[in-house]
Amino acid sequence: MTEPSPIKWRQLANELRTKIQDGTYPPGSTLPQLKAYSRELGIHHETVRAAYKELEKEGLIRTIQRKGSIVLEPPIRRRITRGVTVTRDPARGYVFPAASRPDEPWQVHGQPFRKVLPAPAEVTNWFEVDPDSEVLRRRRVTSPAGEPPFQLVDTWLSHEAVESAPRIADPSPGPGGYLDRLEEAGHGPIDWEERSIVRMPDREEAKLLEIAQSIPVLETTIVGTSALTGRAIEVTVRVIPGDRVELVGKLQRGGSAQWPVDPVQPPESAA
Structure with missing residues (x-):
């Protein structure tokens, strides 16, 4: 199997990421079909596949069999x-x-x-x-x-x-x-x-x-x-x-962490 060029697939992933973020590919849309897109760009299809996998790892797209690579809504954290x-x-x-x-x-x-x-x-x-x-x-x-x-x-x-x-x-x-x-x-x-x-x-x-x-x-x-x-x-x-x-979670001060500092306060056990 032909190995994708790291420079090419990373570059393509960056370009597609930008297009997703600027709305060229809005949520719910589908990225170009892998092999047809590779022919259009004049690169090996494994390079396109690698770029799509990177975007999927980032949670930007989801690839569904027989449907293609679908752009996801930005997650609400x-x-x-x-x-x-x-x-x-x-x-x-x-x-x-x-x-x-x-x-x-x-x-x-x-x-x-x-x-x-x-x-x-x-x-x-x-x-x-x-x-x-x-x-x-x-x-x-x-x-x-x-x-x-x-x-x-x-x-x-x-x-x-x-x-x-x-x-x-x-x-x-x-x-x-x-x-x-x-x-x-x-x-x-x-x-x-x-x-x-x-x-x-x-x-x-x-x-x-x-x-x-x-x-x-x-x-x-x-x-x-x-x-x-x-x-x-x-x-x-x-x-x-x-x-x-x-x-x-809200952190609380222990007895030894009170302000102002008590110079005679013994340190608390780390356990």
Whole structure:
């Protein structure tokens, strides 16, 4: 296979990037077909392919089979304040620290999906069941109204949860959602623990979030523990494209960092 010229493909990527930014190729438009464009420019098609791949890595385009390379809307980077307070909305139920603003409408992309299927290792570990055990998963893709997909949300519900609160398997579990049904069944008050990692998306995640697989994602996992049994009964995994979010937290001064400086204050342990 012919290797693309680094100078040529970088130059072409720069030119196309400029045309995307100045509106020559607006969001929703399609870049020229790869081989026809290479003939027009008099360069090898692998050079054009390399330029397109670079733009896809940057999140400017998305290549879809049989549709071509489509110019994406510029991502809206939203702030997530990493608080630890769970609040409650009378209409929606529990509200976790997230990127939404008060009263901001959100939309669901496609149809929410629920199915019993083999769970990933981290979920079976939390539920203390055998690896690859089948568990109920509720999946939805959501975003603020009018924006492209912002997050992929998978909620895994233990067998114990479904048995004690069967309505959580319904498409619409009722006011307050599945969490209210669990607490009504005796598992309240539920305690939650959250953890976050940054990783690369798999092919299905990239497709649902409409991003290239080369764009990292932020994954946050919230584990809900039953007050009745002391065991995990629900695990919710959120996957958010890395170019659409920034984490914000307010720093606080420790005792040794007060102003004015106290010269006799012993230093705090780094641990």
